[in-house]
Amino acid sequence: MVTLIILLSNMSSCHYFPINTSNSLSLSPAAMKKLLNIYHAAIQPMEQAFKYNELRQHEVTGEPASYGEITSKPMVLFLGPWSVGKSSMINYLLGLHGTPQELYTGAEPTTSEYTVIMNGEKFRSIEGIVMAADSSRSFSPLEKFGQGFLERLVGIEMPHKLLERVTFVDTPGIIENRKQQERGYPYNEVCQWFIDRADLIFQVFDPTKLDVGGELEMLFRQMKGRESQIRLILNKADSLSTQNLMRVYGALFWSMAPLINVTEPPRVYVSSFWPQDYAADTSRELFMKEETSLLDDLNQVIENQMENKIAFIRQHGIRVRIHALLVDRYLQTYYDKLGWFNDPYEVFKDIVNDPDKHYIFKSILAKTNVSKFDLPNKEAYQDFFGVNPVSSFKQLSSHCSWTGGCLLEKLERAISYELPALLSSVGKGPGCEEKPKNRWRKQ
Template identity: 30%
Template sequence: MDYVTSPTSCTRDQLKTYQLWFSIADSDGDGRVTGKDALKFFAMSNLPRPELKQVWTFADSKRQGFLDFEEFISAMQLISLAQGGLEITQDTLPRTVQEKHQASSPSHWFGFKSSKKMSLNSVTSIIDGLKKLYLEKLKPLEVTYRFNDFVLPFLTNSDFDAKPMVMLLGQYSTGKTTFIKHLLKTSYPGAHIGPEPTTDKFVVVMSGPDERSIPGNTVAVQADMPYSGLTSFGTAFLSKFECSQMPHSLLDHITFVDTPGVLSGEKQRSQRSYDFTGVTSWFAAKCDLILLLFDPHKLDISDEFRGVIGSLRGHDDKIRVVLNKANQVDHQQLMRVYGALLWSLGKVLNTPEVMRVYIGSFNEKPASEAAISPLGKELFEKEQEDLISDLKDIPKKACARRINEFVKRARAAKIHAYIISHLKKEMPAMMGKAKAQQRLINNLQDEFEKIQMEFRLPAGDFPNVDQFKEILSSHNFDKFEKLKPKMIQAVDDMLGYDIPELLKSFRNPYD
């Protein structure tokens, strides 16, 4: 097979050729070239397997286990290079492929085992497999034990298909909106920047055909958006939520969540008409990265901010701390501020490990133009590069993150089923039900320990006792379901066999 010479852009004739090849390679006709398809089609190039492995690695940059039409074109261009005798590396990629990779590269943004096994025959990607596993094995367990009332809403297709999200948290005027603006190199619809609390809403900044702002009530009912779960926070919250859309190459890969500034006074905090901490916890479960922004002049962690950070427990691997506006203090003050911030975070996070703190000044001007000394400039640039490397990997690690969050959810659903069924079992058959229920709520920690001992479960996987008590008080234990071992076994099979088999099926076909 003779491939078209590597083009920097496709002409109409070349595009027709690619479409013909794509239709031939796509054996299922579902708009995707799977690893199985690629093994057959790419073999016609007569290239050795190591080179075809490299082709797949670069083309399937999101590690989804299939190629869409654009990625297929990239693969064809790479094969063309290899047939011409060039080694396939980042430096020898065609410009169109480089642009595709750079679109998810922050250096470009900143300018520099089971008795009943799941059949994989109808599954075309890892995400498709997770959707099928959820509907067949995990959701029945969640529905039976009301997982959505206690822990998290049920998942929809849009939750699986959503782009990676980055959430910014911090007290007012710490530069959250400016940080997003700095990445986009432009403002987004509805953005307000100022020294006072300017962002009074949760704003989702995402890709769209044109610049517009969509009210929260509208966003929450759109089936193609993963925000339907926010309806549980009521109209009071939805009026403080909106979606800001605009066409942008960065937003094609990542969605940003700008949040209202965390308030410092108890009186101010109590004036919120919705559960701010609950909302941030909901977004934290959905996000791929959480940035905590601090200002050198606002290092005190308020009660509300302390509650918000506490609500992030379980998502520690996603959290990054950014000391923003660091150019506003000199070197000696910066050393003191850095130490004070670590001390404050250590008290709030209550962990022996020292958290990584990125130092920088993310505003309209890059570090090279900011009014800082040469030593500060070098420090800021290195710190910025470190933060960039975290952002750069988000789209590439999105699929792995989906799997990780899915497994965490499955473990949480299992624990929840054990708790609910145990509470049901402890209820009397006839008299004294109300007293028995109240006794179980009051001694919930003891009940948790009984469940841990009986089923040999890790204590760290259990929910917060106080929060669980609060939700339990509005439920009738007598209506809970008994333990259904077959459902538990189905989830165990999913974790022990189906997911590993899914990953094995959609790895690089040339491995």
């Protein structure tokens, strides 16, 4: 069994707290190979035919899923204001406190970079430009955000049992009184890229930083639809008395309520995530249980890695299908409206600028099994056709051959049958009876 090891720097001996990361049937190379084959045979050709990677908007991840992205480890993303303990929490989970590999922490804003912590044969730091240039990694698409961002991206590799199965991403703290344009790169677009790929999102707060400003509000808008992956962390909880902690907990929910408009709110973990002992006269028992629950949560993400990959690719395929159907509908409407004496440019401009007048989106809902909640916004297609002329596309009916069949049929078969069948065939394996352990749940 592979174990998560947390080394407590303030103790005379090391304690090992296993997270079950044992290889099981759910991570079988055969299942991964089949998933890649489905993607390359049924989804990627449609992406390329209809230039899905040119679509730019929050509701649709406008990139093809690369090999590195499909085969990458689960990603845990840490977001939140500056100096709330994001880096300290990563140090704690990886047992880095007091070691040369420890992430730098402090009371002032210390993390100005996106730090990707990965497994490697030895400890080393990798510049962002090197990470983006390595096509074998899943970070090569980040090159599109420019040199200004790549200078603020750093990778850290180290040999670690937990990092063999998960990747941590530390992010710059939200500073609400700083103008976004002063960052020197498209902050929200970069955050969106990581949010779209995160299996678990830890939104970290401390009792002194519960206010909501423009940057934090935008982040929560970007996380819409991913509420099941969000975990709110009320860190440094032992700095408060029990009575004040209850008040702060209520204030956190009051601040978050307008931002998370879902029936079931995200799970909130209340503790102090660092190796020091809790302050006296605080809710010690609660903090212990909360920390154990968080490790259980993290363990669940690791165990469900293959299932999450299949679900991700299926959702990606659904988005590609919707995009192809919409482009096809734009083209069909264009050819229907185009007459002998019409200006082709003006005809298509009218369709793109006012798709509702031509029932573009309504016809997709009426004639296909697409949900209205999955439709991208109309403005995205104004930008899309602004850089992709209508003449560069063929209709869906033209993407068929006697030998290869139709692209749409292949994609629909993958979405409706092949990927669900692969998901049902993935087993959990025998697993391990060990539960995640923390500093109080000794071996």
